[in-house]
Amino acid sequence: MEKVISIGKQIGKQNFASLRENHYFFVDKSHFIKDWWENGDEITLITRPRRFGKTLNMSMLDCFFSNKYAARGDLFEGLGVWKEEKYRELQGKYPVIFLSFAAVKADQLSEAKIQIKQQIARVYEENRYLLDGDLLSGNEKKAYNEVNLHMGDAEAAAALNNMSMYLARYYGRRVIILLDEYDTPMQEAYVHGYWAEFTTFVRSLFNATFKTNPYLERAMMTGITRVSKESIFSDLNNLRVVTTSDLYADCFGFTEKEVFASLDEFGMGDKKDVVKQWYDGFIFGGHRDIYNPWSITNYLKEKKLRPYWADTSSNGLVGKLIRTASPEIKEYMEDLLNGQAVTVNFDEQMVFEQLDYNENVIWSLLLASGYLKAEEVEYRGITLKPWYQLRITNLETVSMFDDMFSGWFEASEAGYSSFVKALMQGDLEAMNYYMNKVSLATFSHFDVGGETNESLEPERFYHGFVLGLMAERAECYQIRSNRESGFGRYDVMMIPKNREKDPAIIIEFKVCSRVKKETLEDAVQEALKQIVDKKYDAELVALGVPQERIRHYGFAFAGKNVLIGAE
Structure with missing residues (x-):
């Protein structure tokens, strides 16, 4: 260098x-x-x-x-x-x-x-x-x-x-x-x-x-x-x-050797570990420690950890594609935010005209744009189709996804932050008020053009809600979700990182059954019953959460109307 x-x-x-x-x-x-x-x-x-x-x-x-x-x-x-x-x-x-x-x-x-x-x-x-x-x-x-x-x-x-x-x-x-x-x-x-x-x-x-x-x-x-x-x-x-091959792999971006030498040159050699967490992670062929040069040069200048690279684009297309994607894509995003890898098949060639009907094209866009990294590629079957093991690139891109998902609910009329505050305070009346505002303001944001099946709307909203919650409370909670496809039930478990300070929260979502002519009140009670039947409390107590600090909430949906009950 x-x-x-x-x-x-x-x-x-x-x-x-x-x-x-x-x-x-x-x-x-x-x-x-x-x-x-x-x-x-x-x-x-x-x-x-x-x-x-x-x-x-x-x-x-x-x-x-x-x-x-x-x-x-x-x-x-x-x-x-x-x-x-x-x-x-x-x-x-x-x-x-x-x-x-x-x-x-x-x-x-x-x-x-x-x-x-x-x-x-x-x-x-x-x-x-x-x-x-x-x-x-x-x-x-x-x-x-x-x-x-x-x-x-x-x-x-x-x-x-x-x-x-x-x-x-x-x-x-x-x-x-x-x-x-x-x-x-x-x-x-x-x-x-x-x-x-x-x-x-x-x-x-x-x-x-x-x-x-x-x-x-x-x-x-x-x-x-x-x-x-x-x-x-x-x-x-x-x-x-x-694209992601070994050819020219070290010609773009900074190698770890180049980054560490620069940090030493600027008298910041003691920051190597934290800089690696934030800005490392790009992979091209066998070169696994490539750093984003924009973030590194700005960090050397400002001497502050910031999402410099993430702030250089509106991420509008990516945000729209994830927001309107199927529940399966959003489930993958939940796993990624939880630090897990996902394995998916797609073609690295970007076919823009397929974005409207082939959801897997989004993985090509996320990989090429640097939001995700391919840790491994496995070629399966007679035709050797590539299956990519993807993970969020680094802490900087985690912050970008956090901002994107929380931004889905930030419209002033939605009141999402007020809902989260009420949820943390256990204020059931305020939770009902703000959640109905949130659902009315944002249901259509998660709609996939051309589909009119109203039973899908709560599921789309649910996955968007979970991603927003993960982005909003990630510092204080580990958030796990479980989807029971076909039963109209989805649940969220919020496990506090500080077991003594913050409450544990279990939320069961229930869609009112039209066949059974189920009311919102009936659905709330059914949701609360599910929490007991699944014995989530025992799991939380085993994790060190005191019984008295576990809260149960049932969320019932009928169209865009929501009723929240507590036990």
Whole structure:
């Protein structure tokens, strides 16, 4: 690892040249240049979670290969790649086209296309010297000047291919194309409902830029998710996709050795254990101790444990998908919050259009986004389908899930925090008042579009309620839930971590039976009876909870109406 040069200056800068010129904090990842070049892949796609050093590495590739930096070998002096004469001679030798789709975020298709065309037009503006002299024909000059944000889709699709031809003709070398955050507009297209039309446009652009481009030397794309080949890469047979494998595993993020050396450099060597708990946990192939660089650099600067990485995104899509997911998905989330691993089967390729009907796609999104880590992958059956053993990545991502689940109930009209306070105080009247407000305000949030079976609503709400409760009271309670599918009964046991201070709470949920014409009052009594029949008290007493500190509550549901009783 390169020596930390400056402690007091800016951290988290993504422009390689500026970072090196100003002696900002930097961990040497220049071996990525050598690794990529020697692998020889024509087109490479690397996916990593957000804020994981992708943009900085792409900027580093630009500074190394681009002939615009031909006289800037000083940017690499002292770095690993500069030790080999072969690479010192390679620096600054290629024409490079460097684009980013990070800012392509639009509510509608037309705006998304304009924003991409704007990025392409910027490349043309940066290279207007090509119009000088007789390098381009009259028709080519005319076409060049017509490249702008209002050009047609066909012109936009061909524009980077044409620019590659112009640059190759001018410099006598084929071009390198770098595309950062390629998938940002894909997620926006899904969220805002123009996915199908948008992928048609992008597929044409990628085909012309990367497949039918004889002027292309190499290309690199980075992003968070691996969008399925069928969606936008169907024409690219020369694409090398790198997700969670060993390839380039230590080129993005910080290794434990790099983190510990940085902590020592900053005089914080005694914080290694707690930093590992908070920010370690990312796994790529056989590399198991990869740290999130955004969180580490901010911790070095602020010297405080905070969810720096988790705070850099709204997590809106992930939150919506979990909130409206089936009870089974929510049960898995309960297990994950309890520190357990879950084993699930899914395809790492992200098929956005399947999110509406194939719930397992959510695991691909959670893994690619860095919220979960794959501790093991087992290939089962004749077809060797991958089964992933997943776990929440680290304490920082636990805090992100906590905020997400408690946020489901934070609407001012819901009164969820008031309900939790009443529950802790044993105030039955207030519990009834606030729980009815909560159910009325939030039942629809857990609804899955297209289903109208009212009997499913309490179950969806129940699982959301348990996740919210786990997020709200995790510091004081171990929360266990038990689901009796098909019987309309679900229970929650809240086991206090401080047996002498806090009460133990048992909650039995019961859905009123329409067949039996059961009333809310009848259902409450049935729920309370279930608590006694299951002998939960004996289990709690065995755990050291005094009998007099065990509370029983029966929750009865009839539609969105709730009645709570106590014994």
